[in-house]
Amino acid sequence: MSGKKIEVIQNIFDENDRIASIVNESLEQLGILVINIMGAPGAGKTSSIINMVKNLPGEKVYVIEGDIESDIDTVKLKELGIETIQINTNGACHLDAPTIEKSLQELTIDQPGILFIENIGNLVCPAEFQIGEHVKMLICSAAEGSDKPYKYPLAFEKANIILLTKCDLKAYVDFNDEFFLRGVRALNKSVPIFEVNAKTGAGFQEVSQWLINRKN
């Protein structure tokens, strides 16, 4: 790449990080723990949010839904009484900090709590952009196979918590637990990994407890 292109890209990253810091600090002052939820398409991000919220009865919860198009998940969350606002990126493959800063103007934050931001379904690009989060939550599905840490290392390296979803499908897809764990640990020695099943709710009580501990 030419010097000019590199400079433009570096400027985009710098400006993003500057705004991410502002978002991060201003929400922290309001007592809001911000969770950046990343994962491939169909990993179970929205279903995981629903299950975490069910296990956070004493917490005020806010959700920002990121999608390229559609508001399918926002409709689903609102029907459950979860305060949600929709971002449509119209093609963009990840959320960025300026987009979050702008969307926060639509959100009425009247008490401390947890803000889940569901990023675009993409195991690559979202890992490169801070959006003001305190916690990066990586969601991957057992149905994707156990080789994901080896193929998409950045997201695993940066994750503060990993949810392995659809664990009921392990038997049908020859998921290799040892291979998966070895891949994660080579990138991230200490990240907690929770095995969950959004259909039964199994494992989500422990995830929500982890969030409460992290917040307090």
Add this chain to the structure above:
Amino acid sequence: MSGKKIEVIQNIFDENDRIASIVNESLEQLGILVINIMGAPGAGKTSSIINMVKNLPGEKVYVIEGDIESDIDTVKLKELGIETIQINTNGACHLDAPTIEKSLQELTIDQPGILFIENIGNLVCPAEFQIGEHVKMLICSAAEGSDKPYKYPLAFEKANIILLTKCDLKAYVDFNDEFFLRGVRALNKSVPIFEVNAKTGAGFQEVSQWLINRKN
């Protein structure tokens, strides 16, 4: 975005398309049908290649494997005797035409046939970049859920053929066939959709026959 940023991005797209045309035409002259295989992480792209190859006994097959990191799939394909070269993008979220043009120098094309190019596991960015293909093949897994056309429309809009993989998992994930099909047809009236299962090989004979018909 500023005028300068837009200009830089437009130049990247223009230069990419120029090289994609060259790759496309030069391979066509050699009697090579180029398939750009796109899909989310864990959709079953490599397993689908293996199954298509099994059903193409009379065809010479070449594979270019695109991954951010690792050569897991290339090792797997080579063990099966499939001529494969590896591209590692070291972070980049899609393949582009200059990368393919360069990698072709490593590939000995000694007879007409089919070249499968497995793109990076990503349902967003690869759909924006031509890489010299004659056919865009979209692979999505039943385990990802039936709402993918609504959330990731560009890939569905541009696909020349769609493979719905892991169809054995439909029952476990409440896959809604009618909702999926309605989403696809709203974007792409005529694209053929093949339901397949890479574990049993079901459906791949029909896919390979479609490729042969398309090539001849």
